[in-house]
Amino acid sequence: MKILVCIKQVPDMESKFKVAASGKWYDTADLAWRMNEYDEYAVEQAVQVKEQVGDADLTVLCIGGERVKETMKKALAMGCDRGVHVADDKAAEKEPFEIAGIIAEFARDKQFDLIFTGMQSQDRGSAQVGVLTAEMLGIPSISTIVQFAYADGRIETRRELEGGVKSIVKAAAPALVTCQLGLNTPRYPTLPNIMKAKKKELLSLPVADLLKVDARQETGKMYFPVKKGGGLVLEGEIGQLVDQLIQILKEKTGVLA
Amino acid sequence: MQTLPKGGSFLFETTAPRNIFTPEDFDDEHKLIAETVTHFLAEYVFSRMEEIDAKKEGLMRELLVEAGKLGLLGADIPEQYDGTETDEICTTIIAEKVGATGSFAIAHGGHTGIGNLPIVYFGNEAQKAAYLPAIVTADKISAYALTEPGSGSDALSATSKATLSTDGKHYILNGSKTFISNAGIADIFIVYAKIDGDKFSAFIVDGHSEGLTTGAEEHKMGLKGSSTRSVFFDNVNVPVENLLYEAGKGHVVAFNILNIGRHKIAANAVGAAKLALDESARYANERKQFKVSIARFGLIKEKLAEMAIRTFAAESAVYRTGGLLNDMMHSLDRSGPDGGRITAKGIEEYALECSMEKVFASEAEAFVVDEGVQIHGGYGYIAEYPIERLYRDARVRRIFEGTNEINRNLISTTLIRRAAKRALPLMDAVSSVRSRLTTGIPVRKDAGDLVQATKDAFLFTLGIATDTFGDELLKQQEILGRLADMALLAYAMESAWCRAQKAVMNGQSGAKHKENMANAFIYTTVEKVILAAKEALANLAAGDELVKMQANVAMIFQYTPVDIIALRREIAGEISEAGKYIA
Numbered sequence: 001m002k003i004l005v006c007i008k009q010v011p012d013m014e015s016k017f018k019v020a021a022s023g024k025w026y027d028t029a030d031l032a033w034r035m036n037e038y039d040e041y042a043v044e045q046a047v048q049v050k051e052q053v054g055d056a057d058l059t060v061l062c063i064g065g066e067r068v069k070e071t072m073k074k075a076l077a078m079g080c081d082r083g084v085h086v087a088d089d090k091a092a093e094k095e096p097f098e099i100a101g102i103i104a105e106f107a108r109d110k111q112f113d114l115i116f117t118g119m120q121s122q123d124r125g126s127a128q129v130g131v132l133t134a135e136m137l138g139i140p141s142i143s144t145i146v147q148f149a150y151a152d153g154r155i156e157t158r159r160e161l162e163g164g165v166k167s168i169v170k171a172a173a174p175a176l177v178t179c180q181l182g183l184n185t186p187r188y189p190t191l192p193n194i195m196k197a198k199k200k201e202l203l204s205l206p207v208a209d210l211l212k213v214d215a216r217q218e219t220g221k222m223y224f225p226v227k228k229g230g231g232l233v234l235e236g237e238i239g240q241l242v243d244q245l246i247q248i249l250k251e252k253t254g255v256l257a
Numbered sequence: 258m259q260t261l262p263k264g265g266s267f268l269f270e271t272t273a274p275r276n277i278f279t280p281e282d283f284d285d286e287h288k289l290i291a292e293t294v295t296h297f298l299a300e301y302v303f304s305r306m307e308e309i310d311a312k313k314e315g316l317m318r319e320l321l322v323e324a325g326k327l328g329l330l331g332a333d334i335p336e337q338y339d340g341t342e343t344d345e346i347c348t349t350i351i352a353e354k355v356g357a358t359g360s361f362a363i364a365h366g367g368h369t370g371i372g373n374l375p376i377v378y379f380g381n382e383a384q385k386a387a388y389l390p391a392i393v394t395a396d397k398i399s400a401y402a403l404t405e406p407g408s409g410s411d412a413l414s415a416t417s418k419a420t421l422s423t424d425g426k427h428y429i430l431n432g433s434k435t436f437i438s439n440a441g442i443a444d445i446f447i448v449y450a451k452i453d454g455d456k457f458s459a460f461i462v463d464g465h466s467e468g469l470t471t472g473a474e475e476h477k478m479g480l481k482g483s484s485t486r487s488v489f490f491d492n493v494n495v496p497v498e499n500l501l502y503e504a505g506k507g508h509v510v511a512f513n514i515l516n517i518g519r520h521k522i523a524a525n526a527v528g529a530a531k532l533a534l535d536e537s538a539r540y541a542n543e544r545k546q547f548k549v550s551i552a553r554f555g556l557i558k559e560k561l562a563e564m565a566i567r568t569f570a571a572e573s574a575v576y577r578t579g580g581l582l583n584d585m586m587h588s589l590d591r592s593g594p595d596g597g598r599i600t601a602k603g604i605e606e607y608a609l610e611c612s613m614e615k616v617f618a619s620e621a622e623a624f625v626v627d628e629g630v631q632i633h634g635g636y637g638y639i640a641e642y643p644i645e646r647l648y649r650d651a652r653v654r655r656i657f658e659g660t661n662e663i664n665r666n667l668i669s670t671t672l673i674r675r676a677a678k679r680a681l682p683l684m685d686a687v688s689s690v691r692s693r694l695t696t697g698i699p700v701r702k703d704a705g706d707l708v709q710a711t712k713d714a715f716l717f718t719l720g721i722a723t724d725t726f727g728d729e730l731l732k733q734q735e736i737l738g739r740l741a742d743m744a745l746l747a748y749a750m751e752s753a754w755c756r757a758q759k760a761v762m763n764g765q766s767g768a769k770h771k772e773n774m775a776n777a778f779i780y781t782t783v784e785k786v787i788l789a790a791k792e793a794l795a796n797l798a799a800g801d802e803l804v805k806m807q808a809n810v811a812m813i814f815q816y817t818p819v820d821i822i823a824l825r826r827e828i829a830g831e832i833s834e835a836g837k838y839i840a
Contacts, residue, residue, distance in 0.1 A: 016834075030766040034292075070285040077289060188296045191328025192341040194289045 001056040005046040005080065005116040006103055006133075007039035009064055009071040010123045024219045025092050026123070035071045038118025040186040041179035046116045047079035048184065049150050057081050059112075063102060064091040069202065076197035077189030083200065088207035094215070096124070100132030101213030106205070107137060114155070115176040119144050130178035141176040142169045146183050261584055264606040265672055268712050268744060269686035272751055274758040278346065278580020280572060280840070281756070281765055290347050294354040297327055302358045309360050309482035310646070312474065317364050317482065318442055321395035330369050331393035333377055338389035345583035349576060352521040356528025359650035360482030366525065367438035367483075368392065371518045372399030375447045375459060378597035379502040379510045384461060388445060400443035400464075402434040402488055403511055410663045413457055413508060417450035417490065421497070428452065428460065428500065430468075430493040436657075440471045441484030448490070449507050456505035460495050468493040479649030502598075512608075513601035515658060519611040520582065522658045523575045523618035526651070530568045530622040533629040533647045535837040537561065540642075541632055542836055551632070558829035559822070560628045562777065565832050566825075567621040569774040569840050570782075573752035574614045581607050609671050612664040613745035619654040619661060626651045662734075668744055669737035673723070673730060687720035694809050701816040704779040705758070708751045711783060713813045714790045715743040718797075721806065725797045736796065739789040746786055750779045770831050771840055777824045787814055 011017070011031040018027040035043070043060065050056040060080040062068045065088070072083045086102055088094070094102075107115065115134070120127035127143070134141030146166065147158035153173050158166045160180055189197070232248075234241050249256050262270065283291070301323050302309070308316055324330055332348045334340025352370075355362040366372075373392045376384055391397035408414040417432025430450055437446070446462045446469075462469065472487035502510050538561055541552035551557050585603045590596075604611075626648045630637035637644050655661045676683035690713045701707050722736050730736065757775035760768035787810065794806045831839060 070288060073285045074289055074292075188293045188327070189289060190326070191290060191293065191332060191343065191347070193328075194286050194293070195341050195343060198286060 001049075001053050001114075002110065002112045003046050003049060003056055003058045003114045003116070004061060004107055004110070004112040005039075005042050005058065005075065006061045006118075006129070007043060007071065007075055008036040008118070008121045008123075009033050009062065009068040010036045010121055013122055019222050019224070024222055026222065028092070033067060033071065035074055036118050036121050036123075038120060038122070038179055038181070040118075041181065041183045042116035042118050043075045043078050043080065044184045044186040045148050045177075045179055046114070047187075049114060049148075050079060050081075052150065059084055059110075061086065061103060061106060063088050063094075063099060063207065065089045072202060073194075073197050074189060076200045076202070077194045078187055079193070081200065083202040085202060085204045086207050086210060087204045091207075093219075094211075095217040095219070096126045096128035096132060097216045098211060098213060100129045100136060102207060102210045103129070103133045104136035105210040105212050107133070111174075113153075113173040114150070115139075115174070117176065117178050119178045119180040127178070130176055134176035137174075137176070139174045139176055140171040141178070142171060143178040144180045145169075145177045146180050148177065148179075148183060261588055261606075262581070263681060264581075265609045265675060265681050265683075265744075267748060267751060268672070268715060269681075269683065269689075271709075272755055274755040274762060277577045277752065277755045277759070278583070279756040279759055280576050281760055281763070282580075283346070283350075286343075287346055287350055290343070291350050291354065293327060294329065294351055297324065297329065298354060298358060298361075302355075302361045306358075306482075306643075306646070312482055312484070317361070317484065318395065318398060320361060321364060321368060321398060324365065325393060325395040328393075329365075330395055331389075333369065333374060334389050334393055335377070335385075338385050339393045340389065345579050345586060346576070349520070349524045349579035352524035353528040353531075353572075353575070356525030357532035357647075359529070359646060360480045362525050362528075363438050363480050363483035364398075364442075366518075366521055367401060368395070368399050370521045371401035371514050372439065372443075372445070372447065374514050374517055375401070375501055375510050376461065378513065378601040379459070380461075380597065382594060383498065384501070388461065392445075397444035398439055398442050399445040399447065400437055400439035400488075401514075402437045402440075402446045402448045402462075404434060404436050406433065406435045406487075410660055412449075412511060415449055415451060415457065417448070418454055419450040419452045419458065419460065419495070421452070422494070425497065427494040427496055430460065430462065430490040430495050432490050434488045434490075436475070436485055437471075437488050439484055440486035440488050441474060446488060447501065448488075448495075449511060450490075452504050457507040458504050459501035459507040459510040461499040461501055462490075462493065462495050463499075466493045466495070477653075479646070479652055481649075509601075513605055516604050516608045516611045517582075518658045519615035519664070520575070520578055522654055523571070523578070523611075523614040526618040526622035526654050527568065527572045527575050529647055529651060529654075530564070530571065530618075530625040531838045533622075533626045533644060533651075534561070534564045534568055534832070536642070536644050536647070537564065537629040537632040538832050538838070539836050540636075540644075542833055544634075552829075552833040555822075555826070557632060558833075559825050560632055561832050562825035562828040563781075564625045564628050565828055565838055565840075566774045566778045566781075567624055568838055569756075569771070570749045570753040570778045571614070571618040571621040572840065573756040574617055574749045577752045577755070578607065578610045578614045581610060609668055609744075610748065612659070612668050612671075613741075613748045615658060616655075616661045616664050616668075616741075617745050617749045619651075622651050622654060662738070665738045665741035665745075666734060668741040670731055672719075672740075672744065683716070683719065684723075687716045687723075690716045690813075691720065694812060698812050698815070701814070704750075704776045705754055707779050707783045707814075707816060708747060708754050710813050710816070711743060711747040711750060711786045714786055714810060715740065715747060717809060717813065718743065718790050718793050721794060721797050736793050739793040742789045743786050746782050750782055753778050767840065770828065773824055773828050774840070776819060777821060777828060780819050780821055780824075783814065783816075 015031045020027040050058045058080045060075040061084045062072045063086040117130035131141045144160045145157040149156045156170045331340030332343045419428040444464045448460045448462045468491040470489045475485040544551045629644045675681040753775040757771040760771045
């Protein structure tokens, strides 16, 4: 059995973000980096499947500069067998269709039975890469899963719907799933596994070899949300309050226009 | 690879920033290990601090077992005994991180450091195979039993006795040990006793042996969750194969283990100091008086800055030493059955540095936790706030693993002895300083120059002290203490300086902040060095002779002060913005 898990390195979300000089992404200087939270669920699930079936080969793929290797080593230490690093210093400038294109191009002739990705990335948050990849590979995808089981070439998942409702979705492998919070508790790597991961294969491929699709979206501008004014608490008699409220609505909004 | 510097050689050699290890040099594995330890402590230890400090039955063992599952107990143990031989940087990182937990750090350190290293370094094949795998999993918890009621700093005066049984199969152990960490939960004790009353030796003693009992739990000032008891041996039979290393060589085991023990204590202190600063920086941001956060007050800024500066210096010294120990271990062929002993011998080269960092880091921590309480105001005195625990837990670090006074003596006497044996050309360096004083020493232009000035002052004072007292100098504790202060402050200053310079050279982010901290540390600390030199010299000479010496000290330290207040404001600004220690 062959499994692929795709991960992304993102900044620690507690970092102080600044818009980059280009105005199209955040400034990457002085940030601490870690594995995208949803990808940790993906890695954990992939490792659990591998542990379940025993005879499986688990590849972790990550696109980015040299820096992402640290995050890849974490995935290797968690239990992935080999790493494929798609070397791309400009990964942050690529939009989801291109990222999916790169992954699909890599995966196309590899016969992966299962592909795991995070539900979305914590920085761009498009939630498109997983499903686009599946589409490009012509395999089914199930997004936002919170439960996963594999048996005899079939998967059974629970995926999150709106309003707390969940649906049970089944598919035959090969298939791709995108992983959501609640799916599992990612393990943190043990010391022996961290040291063993050092010896695992970590192959670097130039992004140019895999990027065969053109971008379909363009980032216009990145900016912080305009600071909203503080809330206003009106106090006094009901009648007066109503008058005050109407006055404010007339002056400051268009709802009574 | 560069050739390894000799222990203590920094005092007369110039250290290139690229040649010291700094936390900025962590590789991916180091970072991952740090992350794993942080997660583990947050989930299992910090979340249960109250239960831990209430000594909840069975909890400490449970935590050690969990730590074992992550491999956090086997970092010093070879793979063939189920450990993960990492490197000295990894073990330093682990010690630093656990340091912040107080009681757990002691249980962890008692078990993994001083508790198992005697077997790792000095055990024979059978002993290693019998004990180490169980230590890795915390199946057996270990403890180190050296101190006795009547022998603390004077460890070799121990009165515990081991007598060979008539059939030659056992040593019969009698005596008692006191202040033994992990005593209440230990399955294995490393016990020191004198065979036939004179051959000081180390033994591995089964904690469940007949005749072995432990006293009541000590009620300690801090580290309340760690078990500390007396241990009594009443005709305890110890199989002869449990003699560790050689009969009469217990001191070799004890002292070599203490070197690494001191390094780990220093790392513990850094971890605790960082947490104290994190708590204080956050509190200062949140606490409002006169309608502004107190972090905006000048005197609070000075505190936050100075806490960060000393933590930075201690951290720099600890990882520099970790780097030295690591390079040493990698330079040795440790593959044979004698590998452990070879390692211990190698480590001894840096005994000085281990003592220096232990003294410096434990005193830096003491300052940091004290100011931390002060920043918390009245709340700092209330047990609800972590700073109260950190304050209490810190105190013993200046006492155990050799009191800071014993370590100061050790630093100076080791230097003097190595100089006498010509293992270190310290006296040549003294001559060189003297000749430079006759031709004139130029004004010191920057912090780097002031590190050199500190070394010059040490060498100058050492020269006078040796001239005055000769061999008797080894008995002049007040002078030895001041020499040790100058040496260890030079070490800390140089570590901070080289780390900042390395960051600047590599264009690292935060290099300016590091440089500010190094500068502030050096410009303030140099005044302590001057005081130590002056006090020592005033004891060594009088009259015109003393006047001349003081003129020499003045020449060594010709420099223009920097605006330390402005520097501290800038440093505090970084700390407050981050709401925690950053370097």
